[in-house]
Amino acid sequence: MSFYTSLSGLKGAQTDLGVISNNIANVGSIGFKKSRAEFGDIISASPLQSGNVAGQGSQLKDISQQFTQGGFQSSDRALDLAISGQGFFVTKNASQLSYTRDGAFQVNDQSYLVDGNGNQVQVLPVDTNGNVTASGIGSASAIQIPQTAGQPKATQNLNLSVTLPSDADLPSTRSNYSSTIPYKFDRYDSNSYNYSSATTIYDSAGNPLQATLYYVRTATPSAGNSQTSTWQAHLFVGDQEASADGNVATSPPQPLTMTFDSSGNLTAPSGVTTFSQVLPSGSSSEVALSATYGVNTRQIASTFTPGTVTQDGKAAGQLDNISVSAQGLITATFSDGSTKKLGAVMIANFPNPNGLRQLGSGYWGQSGLSGEPIVSAAGTGSAGNIQSGALEEANVDITEELVSLISAQRNFSANAKAIETANNMTDTIVNLRS
Template sequence: MSFYTSLSGLRGAQTDLSTISNNIANVGSYGFKRSRTEFGDIMPASSKTAGQGVRLKGIQQQFTQGGFEASARELDLAISGSGFFVTRNSLEGGPTYFTRNGSLSIDADRYLTDSNGAYVQVMPADANGNIASASLGSASALQLPLTSGTPRATSLMNVSATLPSTADKPADRPVYSASNPYAFDRLDPNSYNYSQQTTVYDSEGSAIPAMLYFVRTGSVADGDAADTWEAHLFVGNEEASTVTGSTPATPIELTFDASGALTSPSGATAFGDVFPTGASAPLAISLDFGTATTQETASFSVGAFEQDGIASARLNDISIGDDGSITATFSDGSTQVLGQLLLANFANPSGLRQQGDGRWTVTGESGQAQVGAAGGEGFGRIQSGTLERANVDITDELVSLISAQRNFQANAKAIETANAMTQSIMNLRS
């Protein structure tokens, strides 16, 4: 029997060595929890019989807090206290995993994922930033929005400009002749006096460049009946026309009196629909020069060039608070609460089943997951820009390794001694 007694000791020491080696091997694994082997003696057959060896009672995981490592990433998180992040491998259903590894990232589809590519579960927020009740059923994967707000297509442009009374008429320029008659062409700088660029927006909030060209067409000083200008509006690569279907497009005609005040048009002028390349739908734009547009003995200037379109604000950054709330910041300076990280805890965390890569699943021994938000009762707080290291003390593990090795050697020596005694008995019989 001594052979089998020592053999059980060898097996126990080997299991202990394997467990300690696994702890040491994962000293650099974020969120890893060390394990400890627990042994018990095998009950002897009677009070007059020696013990029958050792048995492995279990390998218990030690869910003590690991040390923190500072990081420059906003999405590197650590739980200071109790709790696990909750993840799923698929967007719909699939097994639920629990992890302490808070090395999160954004995948190609803008979902928040953990280091294994699983979807981090978040309690969603409504339009007012209110968080839904904490439950596994209501939690879902978080997909970051690209934009915020409701876009609006440009429908009105307000312009105030000062047009020089000394400006020449492009049609009288020497470059034009009977063989080369004058015609407005935005690609020909000789065919207009001035230009001004702005940006308009389509119904999806996409920015489209717009250009306004000014052409002097009449001068009282040159003998014409009135001081007149034309304003050509291009949206993208298309010219807008005040007369639907007109070819070429009909511009707005501006008329000034002797004092330089604008007499015509007296209000906003509507252009027909224009559908530039890249726009989601045609734009119907009106242009209003107001009363501040004048003709003076001054250089060309634009006092105001405004439009009523609204672009969608682009996502710039996200931040995660110590309560797990996820806040997005957009290009217009606005912020939006997207949700709150869901945390889980267990009555007996040591009963969780290891799934590798710092993940665990529920078992009957662990009890059902109790979920909530960081900072709530029974849950730690979240530290952003920090990762939790393995709770492995390399010094303790090396000491335990030496002890397990000595134990293995002692059991091996016991087998060797039993073998020598048996051999001696065999020699007596011979």
């Protein structure tokens, strides 16, 4: 019988070695929880038995997981999450829910928040203020990160100003003007205009377009002539020039004429100039602009200086940032300055976490021993807080595991020695007859 007693000890030591080796192998696994082999003795007893009896070895009672808190490692990603306290993240693959402490999440090609295995992270719904509106496992839902926010708006009005030099010359092609070689503006010929400035506008779909103004001096004050100066402004939207008379049929398009008095003050245009509609390449619709030059538009002895340009169009806001609060509230920030509350990360607790069924890769599944999940937002009830920009390390103390490994190895050797001793005793008894 001593053979079988020692054999049970060998098997137990071998199991203990396997559990410890698994702990050591996963020391670098995010969210891993170490296990511990638990043993009990085997006693053969009956109702009529009296006194103490010799044991018959040991047996494996349980391999218990230790759900103690692991340390945190910092990360530069807002979607790397760690739970400080109790609870599990909830993920879903097809119809199966699973639970994990590994919070290395990312956005997939369909803009869903998923874990490293492609399982969708489950969240609780929230209102516009970020308050949770429903609880329970039945309210779990996947979260899709919006890439845009708001509606685009086509630019209709430009408000601008410019400072034009009073000593600017006529463009070379104009000074070479003759009855046989007429002046011709060409935006690709820098000699045919004095200055240019550009700004970004938007079509009705929010596509950005470049609006460029080319300034051409057409007349300078001279003795015996009016002391006024005149300029022309050619407005191009993309590759198309808009006509200042508002008529799409005008060919070639008419530039805007700007007049300055002897003091450099703008005398014309005095109000809003409505340009003709144009359809530049890359635009989803026609663009119709109105331009207003402000009081800061002057002609003085200075360098050419385009002033501040404001326009009333905009593109749809593009996703700029995602943040996660300690309560698990996911907030998206967009390039237009708007924000949107998307949901609260769901945290699940169990009456008996040790009863969870291990699924591998840092996942657990519900079982009859674990009880029903207790679902809440982070920081409420028994759920821990969430730390963004961090990941939970394995709760394995490598020094402790190495000591346990030595102890398990000694236990194995001792049981092997006991079998060897029992074998020697048997040999001695068998050899007595000889």
